[in-house]
Amino acid sequence: MTPRLLADENFNRAIVNGLFRVRPGVDIVRVQDVGLRGADDPAVLAWAGANDRVVLTHDYRTMPGHAADRIAAGRPMPGLFVIYGMTIGQAVYELTIAVDCSTHPEWADKVQHFPM
Numbered sequence: 001m002t003p004r005l006l007a008d009e010n011f012n013r014a015i016v017n018g019l020f021r022v023r024p025g026v027d028i029v030r031v032q033d034v035g036l037r038g039a040d041d042p043a044v045l046a047w048a049g050a051n052d053r054v055v056l057t058h059d060y061r062t063m064p065g066h067a068a069d070r071i072a073a074g075r076p077m078p079g080l081f082v083i084y085g086m087t088i089g090q091a092v093y094e095l096t097i098a099v100d101c102s103t104h105p106e107w108a109d110k111v112q113h114f115p116m
Contacts, residue, residue: 001104002027003079006053008044008063009037015056015083018092019099026099029053041066049076054107056081056095064111071109079107083114090115 005028007016019026031037036047041063048055049070057063060082070077081098083091094114 002099003102003104003107004053005029005081005099006034006044006048006051006055007031008055008057008059009039011056011058011083012088012091014088015091015095018088019095022092022096023099028056042069045070045077045080046075048078052076052078052104054079054081054104056083058082058084060084060113067111077109078104079109080111081107081114082111086115 005026007028007030009031016028016030019028031039031044034047036044041059044055045066057080063080064082067077067080091114094116
């Protein structure tokens with residue numbers, strides 16, 4: 001099973017669109033699409049945990065710490081992809097590799113920074 005994704009509220013829409021263009025069947029929803037507009041990081045991670053989705057974020061300052069808190073507490077954390085410091089094309093390319101070359105369970109309790 002390929003990774004199921006949840007794009008954080010401020011995640012670059014161009015990256016989401018690019019990922020859909022190169023992988024039309026990618027399973028990705030946006031925070032805004034699931035009623036979490038304006039939700040804080042712990043709420044987003046809780047929803048992702050309850051719905052078994054790896055979170056895509058640009059928030060490298062606070063989101064990894066909240067993810068680590070969930071892991072330490074033994075709460076579900078399907079994974080966190082932290083994307084920063086790269087172009088849209090680079091981000092799409094690296095996410096495509098992650099989606100194509102891994103399975104969803106591989107990311108459980110992991111925080112992966114991109115670029116890899």
